[in-house]
Amino acid sequence: MVAHTGIEQMAFDELLRVIQAEAGGKEIKDPATGETVGRAPEHEEGHLDSAIAAAHAAQPGWAALGHSERSACLNRAADAVEANAEGLAVLLSREQGKPLNGPNARFEVGACAAWLRTTAAFELAPELVVDDDGGRAELHYRPFGVVGAIGPWNWPMMISIWQLAPALRMGNTVVIKPSENTPLSVLGLAHVLNSALPEDVLHVVAGGREVGQALASHPRIDKVMFTGSTAAGKAIIRSSADTVKRLTLELGGNDAGIVLPDVDPAAVAEDLFWGAFINTGQTCAALKRLYVHEDVYEGVVESLAQVAATMSMGNGLDEGNVLGPLQNKAQYDIVAELVESAKDEGARVVVGGNPADDQPGYFYPTTLVADISNENPLVTREQFGPALPIIKYSTIDEAVEMANSLEVGLGSSVWSSDRDRALAVAARLEAGTVWINKHGAVDPRIPFGGAKQSGYGLEFGVEGLKHLAQPQVISY
Numbered sequence: 481m482v483a484h485t486g487i488e489q490m491a492f493d494e495l496l497r498v499i500q501a502e503a504g505g506k507e508i509k510d511p512a513t514g515e516t517v518g519r520a521p522e523h524e525e526g527h528l529d530s531a532i533a534a535a536h537a538a539q540p541g542w543a544a545l546g547h548s549e550r551s552a553c554l555n556r557a558a559d560a561v562e563a564n565a566e567g568l569a570v571l572l573s574r575e576q577g578k579p580l581n582g583p584n585a586r587f588e589v590g591a592c593a594a595w596l597r598t599t600a601a602f603e604l605a606p607e608l609v610v611d612d613d614g615g616r617a618e619l620h621y622r623p624f625g626v627v628g629a630i631g632p633w634n635w636p637m638m639i640s641i642w643q644l645a646p647a648l649r650m651g652n653t654v655v656i657k658p659s660e661n662t663p664l665s666v667l668g669l670a671h672v673l674n675s676a677l678p679e680d681v682l683h684v685v686a687g688g689r690e691v692g693q694a695l696a697s698h699p700r701i702d703k704v705m706f707t708g709s710t711a712a713g714k715a716i717i718r719s720s721a722d723t724v725k726r727l728t729l730e731l732g733g734n735d736a737g738i739v740l741p742d743v744d745p746a747a748v749a750e751d752l753f754w755g756a757f758i759n760t761g762q763t764c765a766a767l768k769r770l771y772v773h774e775d776v777y778e779g780v781v782e783s784l785a786q787v788a789a790t791m792s793m794g795n796g797l798d799e800g801n802v803l804g805p806l807q808n809k810a811q812y813d814i815v816a817e818l819v820e821s822a823k824d825e826g827a828r829v830v831v832g833g834n835p836a837d838d839q840p841g842y843f844y845p846t847t848l849v850a851d852i853s854n855e856n857p858l859v860t861r862e863q864f865g866p867a868l869p870i871i872k873y874s875t876i877d878e879a880v881e882m883a884n885s886l887e888v889g890l891g892s893s894v895w896s897s898d899r900d901r902a903l904a905v906a907a908r909l910e911a912g913t914v915w916i917n918k919h920g921a922v923d924p925r926i927p928f929g930g931a932k933q934s935g936y937g938l939e940f941g942v943e944g945l946k947h948l949a950q951p952q953v954i955s956y
Contacts, residue, residue, distance in 0.1 A: 487556075487563045488675050492570040499667040506686075508664055511577035511805045512795045512841040520663040523687045525694045528655070531683035532700050535626045535653035538680035543623045543651035550649055551600035556676035558596035564672045565589045572637055572665045573796035573804075577842070582802030583758050592641045592669065598924035599645040602942050609953070616956055621949035623651030624702035624726065628695045630716070632708045633659035633807050634762040634864075637669045642939055643705040644673075644682060650948040652703070653681045657692050659708075661808050696720045703948065706730070707764065710888065710933050728937030728947055731930060733764045733890025734862040736883035737919055738905060739780055740876075740896035741773035748895050748917065749783035753791070755893065755919030757846060760793075760803050761866040762811070765891040765928075767919040769859050770870045771879045777872045781850050784870075785831050788846045793866075795841075805842040806865055812842040815865035818858040819847055822869065827852035832867070854882045862888070876905060884910045889931035893919040 490498075496518050505519035542550070561568065569585040578584040607619040629643035636658060644654045658666035663686040670684045685691060696704050696719035703726040706716050713731040720727060737755065739748070755767035772780045793803035806812040819833050832847030847867040849858060858869045873879040883892060892911040896902040899916065906914040912930040915921060922928055927943040929935065937947050 492567045495567045534680040539653040554600035557673045558593040560676045561593040577804040579796040579801040627652045627703045628701040629656040630706045633661035636662040636665040646948045729935035731935035735891045736769045737767045737893040739772040741775040745779035745783040753787045756868045765920045821857040888934045890934035
């Protein structure tokens with residue numbers, strides 16, 4: 481296979497010019513201003529069939545390169561991302577809404593390069609299972625073929641890399657269907673990546689829900705990776721059933737955090753804030769329900785309010801902002817409705833809860849809601865936005881029971897100055913990941929996946945590579 485040569489360095493305007501639809505297409509608007517960013521192509525099933533056919537034809541040659549050369553290609557792709565980092569970050573900020581600074585657009589683009597390099601560096605050799613007088617057995621990991629990746633709108637570039645990097649590393653080719661809310665970001669990223677990858681190993685097909693359904697049911701797609709809501713994940717399971725596809729599903733979360741009575745509220749407040757409000761709360765593994773012991777409850781609420789007052793929200797291209805708008809009107813309406821449900825119950829709105837009606841964009845203010853029942857919809861439903869309910873508890877058993885009471889279990893966290901005590905509580909929580917004194921801190925070396933209805937399969941690390949390959953035992 482022949483890889484593309486040379487790394488383009490493209491500013492936002494140049495990047496947009498080469499990826500947007502030449503005529504027509506879906507108008508994409510900036511969620512901060514309402515202004516048009518560009519027009520995304522709207523591909524149909526015929527385009528999907530062609531992309532899958534090309535990826536299928538390219539896959540044997542890509543697999544034949546071996547781990548070393550495929551890893552080298554991923555490193556060259558990381559070089560290309562870094563060379564185009566600012567153009568990609570501006571595109572992402574304008575389409576998704578997240579600010580350039582803080583843990584947002586520039587951070588996300590940087591994470592794309594870091595994930596590519598880390599994935600390229602993992603070693604995965606055949607595993608010797610048995611070697612004795614009775615014989616020898618080895619466990620190998622072979623590529624599936626063509627992987628279909630369906631991504632979300634909240635971290636469109638980074639989650640695309642989470643899907644495509646291990647898939648490519650293991651010798652699969654990839655067809656991505658981005659969210660219809662953020663197609664330009666993924667098209668731009670793929671254009672940059674393809675400047676360093678061989679032809680046809682990576683395709684992007686932009687379109688609506690029907691394209692995603694067709695991808696999940698297509699007979700030449702061998703594995704589907706999906707990040708999104710639990711409801712959409714269930715639809716993908718149904719669509720993939722007839723062809724018995726392998727699936728990795730990272731689905732909705734409503735992550736709980738438990739603050740033990742031994743914390744210093746001021747010391748943990750900023751980490752609590754970013755655990756909840758990173759990407760303006762639009763993160764699957766963000767802290768969405770905070771349970772605080774009655775002894776430190778008011779201190780934690782007050783300290784969080786003080787931190788919130790220092791965090792500026794506004795247009796993402798303004799270098800001073802670290803919080804942005806909700807990405808779309810539907811999500812804005814969900815957050816507003818849930819906060820109103822808390823007000824109706826008589827919960828205490830500590831800060832926020834009062835969106836301005838006279839400003840453009842889908843800005844919902846940073847909102848802290850205290851003195852709220854565990855049964856309120858703001859607690860039981862995933863808000864996916866900048867509104868955090870804070871629930872008081874008296875005993876650890878009560879806190880654990882409330883934290884485990886929902887059908888989802890992506891992540892959770894325990895906050896304490898006593899590590900052993902925190903670990904004991906962590907062992908009782910029903911979640912794929914439990915963090916201690918932090919929340920949502922994913923790492924490309926550490927496996928990540930959900931419990932209960934937050935999905936199945938693992939991503940990241942060597943274990944994540946294994947989930948992008950067909951295990952084969954050779955026994956002799």
